[in-house]
Amino acid sequence: MREAAYHFTLLARDETGYHNLIKLISTAHLDGFHYRPRIDKELLAAHSNGLIGLSGCLASEVNSSIQANKIDNAKQAAAEYRDILGAENFFMELHDHGMEEQRKCNQVLPRIAQDLGVGLVAANDVHFLRRSDHNAHDVMLCIGTGKMVQDENRMRYAPELYFKSSEEMRELFKDLPEAITNTLEIAEGCNLEIEFGKSKYPEYPAPEGISREGYLRQLCAKGLQQRYGDRATIDSQLSQRLDYELGVLEKTGFVSYILIVWDFIHFAKERKIPVGPGRGSAAGSIVAYVLGITDIDPLQYGLIFERFLNPDRISPPDIDVDFCEARRGEVLEYVRRKYGERRVAQIITFGKLKAKSVVRDVGRVMGLPYAAADRIAKMIPNELNITLDSAAEKNAELKRAIATEEETDFSLENIPLDDPATFALYNRGETIGLFQMESGGMTSLSKQLDVKKLDDIIALIALYRPGPMELIPEFVKAKKGITPIKYLHPLLEEICADTYGVMIYQEQVMAAASKLAGYSLAQADLLRRAMSKKDKEKMAKERRNFIEGCTKTNKIPGKKANAIFDLLEKFAGYGFNKSHSAAYGVISYHTAYLKAHYPVEFMAGLLSNEINNTEKISVFVGECKRMGISILPPDINRSSLKFIPESQNGKMSIRYGLAAIKHVGESAMEMSIQERERGGEFASLEDFCGRLGTRVANRKMLESLIKVGAFDFLGRDRAELFACIDQALASSAAAHRDRTAGQVSLFDEAITATTSTRKRSIAPWSDHEKLSYEKELLGFYVSGHPLDAYIDLFAAKNYQPIASLGELDDRSQFKTAGAIVQFDKKFTRKEGKPFAVIWMEDLSGTIEVVIWNDVYVKVSDALALGRVVEIQGAVDTRGDSVRATAQKVKVLGAEKTNRAASANERSTNAFEEPVVLLQFSPATTNEELREVRKILASSPGQRRVQLLFDRPTGNSLRVDAGPDLRVNLTGDLEEKLSRWLVSTKVERRNVMVDPAKS
Numbered sequence: 001m002r003e004a005a006y007h008f009t010l011l012a013r014d015e016t017g018y019h020n021l022i023k024l025i026s027t028a029h030l031d032g033f034h035y036r037p038r039i040d041k042e043l044l045a046a047h048s049n050g051l052i053g054l055s056g057c058l059a060s061e062v063n064s065s066i067q068a069n070k071i072d073n074a075k076q077a078a079a080e081y082r083d084i085l086g087a088e089n090f091f092m093e094l095h096d097h098g099m100e101e102q103r104k105c106n107q108v109l110p111r112i113a114q115d116l117g118v119g120l121v122a123a124n125d126v127h128f129l130r131r132s133d134h135n136a137h138d139v140m141l142c143i144g145t146g147k148m149v150q151d152e153n154r155m156r157y158a159p160e161l162y163f164k165s166s167e168e169m170r171e172l173f174k175d176l177p178e179a180i181t182n183t184l185e186i187a188e189g190c191n192l193e194i195e196f197g198k199s200k201y202p203e204y205p206a207p208e209g210i211s212r213e214g215y216l217r218q219l220c221a222k223g224l225q226q227r228y229g230d231r232a233t234i235d236s237q238l239s240q241r242l243d244y245e246l247g248v249l250e251k252t253g254f255v256s257y258i259l260i261v262w263d264f265i266h267f268a269k270e271r272k273i274p275v276g277p278g279r280g281s282a283a284g285s286i287v288a289y290v291l292g293i294t295d296i297d298p299l300q301y302g303l304i305f306e307r308f309l310n311p312d313r314i315s316p317p318d319i320d321v322d323f324c325e326a327r328r329g330e331v332l333e334y335v336r337r338k339y340g341e342r343r344v345a346q347i348i349t350f351g352k353l354k355a356k357s358v359v360r361d362v363g364r365v366m367g368l369p370y371a372a373a374d375r376i377a378k379m380i381p382n383e384l385n386i387t388l389d390s391a392a393e394k395n396a397e398l399k400r401a402i403a404t405e406e407e408t409d410f411s412l413e414n415i416p417l418d419d420p421a422t423f424a425l426y427n428r429g430e431t432i433g434l435f436q437m438e439s440g441g442m443t444s445l446s447k448q449l450d451v452k453k454l455d456d457i458i459a460l461i462a463l464y465r466p467g468p469m470e471l472i473p474e475f476v477k478a479k480k481g482i483t484p485i486k487y488l489h490p491l492l493e494e495i496c497a498d499t500y501g502v503m504i505y506q507e508q509v510m511a512a513a514s515k516l517a518g519y520s521l522a523q524a525d526l527l528r529r530a531m532s533k534k535d536k537e538k539m540a541k542e543r544r545n546f547i548e549g550c551t552k553t554n555k556i557p558g559k560k561a562n563a564i565f566d567l568l569e570k571f572a573g574y575g576f577n578k579s580h581s582a583a584y585g586v587i588s589y590h591t592a593y594l595k596a597h598y599p600v601e602f603m604a605g606l607l608s609n610e611i612n613n614t615e616k617i618s619v620f621v622g623e624c625k626r627m628g629i630s631i632l633p634p635d636i637n638r639s640s641l642k643f644i645p646e647s648q649n650g651k652m653s654i655r656y657g658l659a660a661i662k663h664v665g666e667s668a669m670e671m672s673i674q675e676r677e678r679g680g681e682f683a684s685l686e687d688f689c690g691r692l693g694t695r696v697a698n699r700k701m702l703e704s705l706i707k708v709g710a711f712d713f714l715g716r717d718r719a720e721l722f723a724c725i726d727q728a729l730a731s732s733a734a735a736h737r738d739r740t741a742g743q744v745s746l747f748d749e750a751i752t753a754t755t756s757t758r759k760r761s762i763a764p765w766s767d768h769e770k771l772s773y774e775k776e777l778l779g780f781y782v783s784g785h786p787l788d789a790y791i792d793l794f795a796a797k798n799y800q801p802i803a804s805l806g807e808l809d810d811r812s813q814f815k816t817a818g819a820i821v822q823f824d825k826k827f828t829r830k831e832g833k834p835f836a837v838i839w840m841e842d843l844s845g846t847i848e849v850v851i852w853n854d855v856y857v858k859v860s861d862a863l864a865l866g867r868v869v870e871i872q873g874a875v876d877t878r879g880d881s882v883r884a885t886a887q888k889v890k891v892l893g894a895e896k897t898n899r900a901a902s903a904n905e906r907s908t909n910a911f912e913e914p915v916v917l918l919q920f921s922p923a924t925t926n927e928e929l930r931e932v933r934k935i936l937a938s939s940p941g942q943r944r945v946q947l948l949f950d951r952p953t954g955n956s957l958r959v960d961a962g963p964d965l966r967v968n969l970t971g972d973l974e975e976k977l978s979r980w981l982v983s984t985k986v987e988r989r990n991v992m993v994d995p996a997k998s
Contacts, residue, residue, distance in 0.1 A: 005038040006061040008081075009054035009093060009123075013190050017050025030342065045084045052186060053085045054093040054121055055109070062092070062112070063105045075112050082116050091121040091186070094179050096172045097160035110176065121186060122169055122179040127161040134159040142365035143353075149366050199316065202339045204259035212255045216287075217246060219262065223290030227297075238286070241299065245287045248311045260339070261319050262291045267334050268323060276322030281308040285317075293319065355380045355388050360677065370640065370677060372647065412590050417454050421596040422589060426451040426460075429807065432623040433595060433606045435588040436461050440806055440881045447807075448476050455498050458585035462504045462576040475502045488564050489556065491515050503571035505578035512568055516556065517549030531572035539569070600629055600645045600652040608642035611660045614779035621780045622845055626803065629654060633782040634661055634710040636688065637681040641670055656708075662777045663704045668696050685711060685721060689732035697732065699725055703982070707773035709782060718770065720762040722982075723950075763958055769915070785843055787819060790868060793892065794842070797870070803844035806882040808875045814884070817870045817892060818842035823863065828853065836863060840871065849873065851886045859889045868892045915944040916969055918980040922950055935976045936961065941968025948982065 012018040024047055028037035055062045055078060065074035082090045092113040095102050113120050128137040137157065139149060147154040164172070166180075173179050206215040220242055224232045232238055249255050268275050269292065278294030284303035288294045298305070309317045323331050336344045353361065356377045363373025379398035380391040392399040426446040431437035437446060442464050449460055456479075463472050477483040478500035485501040487493045495511045496503060503509060509531070510524035519527060527546070530538045543565050550561035594602040603624050610616035621631050630653040632638075632646060642657040658669035675691050682688045688711075689697045702725045705711060706718055714721065765773075767784060774782045787794075799817045808814060822839035833853040839846055849871060851863075863869075872888040918932065936945060945961035967973060974981060 005034075005036055006064060007056040007059040008061070009056050011052040011054070011186065011190055012050060012192055013052050013089070014050045014192055015194075017052075018192050018194070020047035020050055023047050026342070041080060041084060048084050051085060051089065052189070053081055053090045054123065055081065055091065056093055057095055057125065058099070058101055058105065060093070062109070063101075066105045066108045067101055071108060074108065075115065078112050078118070079116055082118055087117050091119045091182060094120060094122050094173065094176065095124065097125065097158045099158065119182045120176055120179040121182045122173045122176070123183075124164050124169065124172075125161045126163045127157050129163050131159055131162045133162065139362055139365055140353075143361045147365065199253060199257070201257050202260070202343050204256040204263065206259075212259060213246075213250050216249070216255055216259055219259075220246065220287055220290050223292065227290050237299070241286050241305075242290065245285055245305050245309075248305075248309055249287065252309065252311065252314050254309065254317060257317070258287065258291070258293075261293055261321070263338070264331055264335050265291075265293055265321060268327075268331050271330065273327045273330060274324040279320040279322070280318055282317065282319040284308045288319070293321075355386050355391055358388075364677065367640075367644070370638070370673070412593075415590070415593050417589065419593055419596070422593045423451045423453075423456075425592045425596055426457065430595075431592075432619065433591060433602065435591045436584050437588055437592075440877060440879065443806065444877055445472065448472075450480060454585060454589055457588055458578070458581045459499055459504060461584045461588065462578065462581040465576065468504055468576060471502050471504060475500060475504070478502065488567055489516065489554075489560065491554065492564075503567070504575060505581070506572070506575040507578045509568050509572045509575055512564070513546065513549075516554055516564060517546045517561075518553035519546075519549060527568075528572050528575075531569045532575075599627055600654060603627070603629060604643040604645050604654045607654065607660070608657060611642055611657060614662070617660060618779040622803070624654060626844075631656060631780075631782070633712070634658055634705070634708050634778075635713055636672065636705060636710045637676065637713055639710070641666065641673060656778065656782075658710070660778070661704055661708055661710070664701045668692075668701055671696050684714060685724060686728045686731055689728045690735055693736060694729055694733050697729070699729065702728070704777050707770075708777050709774070717762070717764045719765045723762045723948075787841075787843055787868070790817075790892070791843070799842075799870070801844040802840070802842045802847045805847060805875050805884065806877060808877065810877045811874050813872070814875055815870065815872045816840075816842065816847075817868065818846075819868045820863065820865055821846065823865050834860070836860075838863070840869065847882060847884055849884045849886050851889060855886050855889060859891070862891045863889070915946045916967060916977075917946050917948055917982040918977065919948040919982045920950065920980060924949070932977070932980060933965070935973070936965045936967055939967050939970055939973040941966055943967050943969050 010021060010024070012021045024039050024043065025037070027043060028039045032038040032040075032043075057063065058067070061077045062074045065071070065077060078090075078092065084090075092109040094106050094109060096106065110120060128134060134157075141147075141155060141157065142149050142151075145155055169183075170177075170180055204212055206212045210218070224238060224242060228235070228238055249258055265275055277296060278288065282288045283294050283296045283301075284298050284305050284307045285294070286298050286305070288308075289297060296303070332344065332346075359377040359380070360370075360373050363376075364370070376398065379395050380386065380388070381394055383391075425431065425434070426437070427450060429443045429447040431443045431446060437443065442460070445464055446460060449456055451457060451460070459475070462468060463475060474483075478485050487496065487501055492501075492512060495508050495515060499505070499508070503512070506528055509528050510519075510521060513519040513524040513527050514521055527542050530542055543562070546565050546568075547558050547561040550556035550564070551558065556564070591602070594605075603620060607617060607620050607624075610620065624631055630648070630651070632648065632653050632655045634656040636658070638646065639655050639658045641659045643660070644655050644657070646653055646655040658664065658672070659666040661669075672688070672692055676682065679691060682691070685702070685706075689702070703722065706722050706725070709718065711721055712718070768786070771781050771784055771786055774780070794817055797815075797817065800814050802816055802818060805814055805816065818840040819842075820838050821841045824837045825834060826837060827834055835853045835856050836851040838849050838851065840849055851859075856863075868891070870890040870892055871884070871886050873884050873886040876883040876885065920929075943966055945965050945967055947959050947961055949957045949959070
């Protein structure tokens with residue numbers, strides 16, 4: 001188990017303790033590691049001299065037992081530590097970071113300390129310097145762990161984990177002053193002086209019969225001859241320089257050091273492991289050169305030995321060695337075997353977040369659009385070690401950008417609860433996205449209610465449910481002053497004033513029984529329960545008790561008390577728990593506040609929350625359009641995984657999230673975003689495929705991305721780009737095979753990033769096809785709307801928008817127009833007469849319409865999926881959603897000449913399912929085509945079929961299969977055609993307008 005080890009604090013008091021601490025830490029990592037480094041009490045006892053122990057944090061053995069209410073176990077564990085370390089060297093450790101668990105432990109720890117005769121000590125975990133650093137530290141934590149700030153399940157630190165002053169610590173532990181005093185005593189008791197300046201390198205094992213110094217000189221003499229040839233014997237400068245350097249190495253004690261480095265480099269070269277020429281100051285040493293440690297002649301280039309090792313200021317020489325990454329492990333293993341496993345360590349380096357990278361990283365974990373963070377990062381000058389502050393001073397544009405960035409330290413806890421703009425949303429009925437308020441009935445009620453305070457929202461939620469609905473007219477009239485507020489007794493005013501004399505909460509029934517009849521609240525709750533269950537026997541008994549109580553407590557006459565009891569009984573039957581209603585009301589208000597003041601961010605959050613629900617996304621997109629918020633199409637270089645706010649031309653919009661596109665896969669899109677952040681924007685379809693690889697970038701994903709316009713930034717037609725998918729995937733796969741085989745040139749990376757497939761001559765998709773794909777894969781239209789061809793006609797006829805029909809009173813007359821997107825023929829139960837239920841859509845929304853038999857028989861031949869119709873009828877607003885009943889239906893057509901209304905409106909199949917597109921390679925045989933024809937003929941229907949023939953020249957030919965081969969695209973047919981099928985079946989309601997057929 002990961003939790004198999006407890007936390008414990010150890011301090012070194014002196015040099016003995018320091019060596020014991022090192023021993024314990026080394027053993028914990030090398031021998032006791034299981035998820036985390038561990039030691040046991042036996043090992044601690046063996047190396048306890050010179051150590052001071054503190055009982056530890058909440059994760060310690062003592063505190064874990066206290067939290068589990070095992071006080072005896074906690075005391076026993078503490079006694080064991082005391083016996084191991086000694087009573088004077090063990091302290092009970094107290095923390096107070098504002099956590100309830102710590103408060104619980106802090107109540108027990110002093111008692112244990114007193115019983116065991118050990119001291120207390122106050123401590124505070126420190127993860128950042130100041131309290132104000134908490135948010136910055138939290139963001140840094142997210143960067144390090146790969147999380148987002150808004151992620152719920154992630155590592156977090158409390159704001160109290162900062163370096164507190166002595167005054168703050170004294171205030172925290174003012175009841176335990178000895179815990180503060182002991183911190184000073186422990187600090188004074190720790191007196192450790194660490195010896196520096198003395199090397200502790202392993203000794204090189206020289207051959208028998210010769211010293212290390214002699215062996216080094218022998219190797220150097222041999223190397224000098226190999227490097228310089230005859231010059232080694234006649235050039236005194238060489239021998240003098242070599243002798244000088246060897247003397248310094250011998251004097252400073254670095255002979256073994258240089259021999260060990262020579263040893264593992266020599267090992268690598270003998271085994272043909274590539275070794276670099278040597279970097280850094282070691283290049284100034286002729287010893288290093290003749291030993292083969294470096295390959296640069298220091299005399300030829302005038303390099304200075306003292307830069308490598310200065311005899312007047314001795315510090316270990318620094319030798320940078322590069323080995324081939326593929327075989328570096330062999331060298332490490334050789335050194336471990338020869339010099340000892342525990343005498344070899346790999347080191348890490350610590351880096352600072354640079355100004356440009358920190359902007360991008362912080363933007364990413366804060367959930368900001370990549371483009372927004374990248375825009376600011378690019379404003380930072382390219383200067384070494386530049387800070388954000390100095391960059392802002394040097395770049396006025398950056399300074400303005402920082403100054404105008406929105407405040408992100410927002411908390412719902414701090415918002416006002418009487419905001420007029422928030423209440424106005426309820427009163428206008430703009431309740432889409434508001435918690436508990438999205439049904440048509442709730443929207444209608446909120447408009448009636450005239451919301452002016454949070455209590456109105458709480459009451460609204462309590463009223464709109466079976467039973468209390470009967471009270472809505474009475475409540476609304478009383479609230480608006482249309483009818484006077486009446487109370488059966490003056491004492492009821494105090495209880496029912498906020499609800500205008502109407503009891504809508506269970507708590508009001510209980511309060512009335514308590515106030516009027518002297519019931520305790522517990523008795524009043526039993527009365528409420530009896531009333532709600534309508535137990536006649538109990539009710540008769542309770543009625544007598546209530547009347548007696550009213551008379552005794554408030555001298556209320558029996559007749560009046562009886563009438564009040566009847567009133568309570570009526571309301572108790574369907575009163576709502578105000579606690580629930582209040583909680584719901586606050587959440588509803590919060591969502592309304594966000595929508596009123598942060599509309600773009602709120603709608604982006606709503607859309608992201610329903611990212612896998614296409615129907616919901618369609619509703620929210622419609623609401624965004626009503627609010628004037630543009631929905632930007634998916635873009636592989638701009639979109640995040642989910643929906644995000646994005647500034648475009650000075651106006652805030654919402655960019656469509658990649659994970660919301662059907663058939664692309666959330667994990668694949670997440671990988672594409674990570675690659676974009678790592679390597680920059682994608683330059684082409686081929687660049688995208690090459691950088692992600694064919695395991696991620698498959699045909700299905702690419703088809704969907706191209707169909708919805710995610711590659712439109714390339715400026716290439718979607719149909720043309722669609723036809724290049726196979727070639728792009730093939731190129732990516734070939735490049736991957738070459739890399740695997742090692743066939744990579746210096747220029748491969750640049751070629752992969754920039755090379756695009758040659759444009760092909762492909763007929764563009766019609767508007768009908770483009771919109772069809774968008775609707776199918778996104779749930780709404782991005783680049784237009786199928787009814788765009790009817791805009792002028794609809795305007796000339798002055799039709800009511802479908803979205804506005806919900807504002808009408810129940811049974812109001814209307815006239816609207818739209819296209820039939822769903823059609824169901826039904827029959828009445830008694831007489832079996834045919835009628836229809838249709839869904840029709842205009843540019844503003846959709847509505848369900850019932851066409852009863854008397855109207856249906858007149859237009860049945862003209863009603864079909866996709867027809868654009870005018871409907872006159874009556875609206876039905878009684879349910880959760882608005883419906884309508886048709887009284888007259890007329891089929892419309894878009895006028896291509898003057899786009900105006902015409903007396904000769906003609907029948908138009910405006911919405912039509914997209915064609916079934918089959919693609920064939922140049923190698924297709926006649927036998928294969930005959931097989932396809934046979935498959936198509938097996939499933940006749942109304943869906944058009946087109947054939948796309950790829951030709952060796954690069955051009956493609958598209959032909960219509962003809963009326964005889966129209967199909968019903970069933971799942972079985974789709975499977976049989978899977979080898980050739982390009983376009984896929986759309987949902988029943990995702991039908992399309994094709995103005996070309998008007």
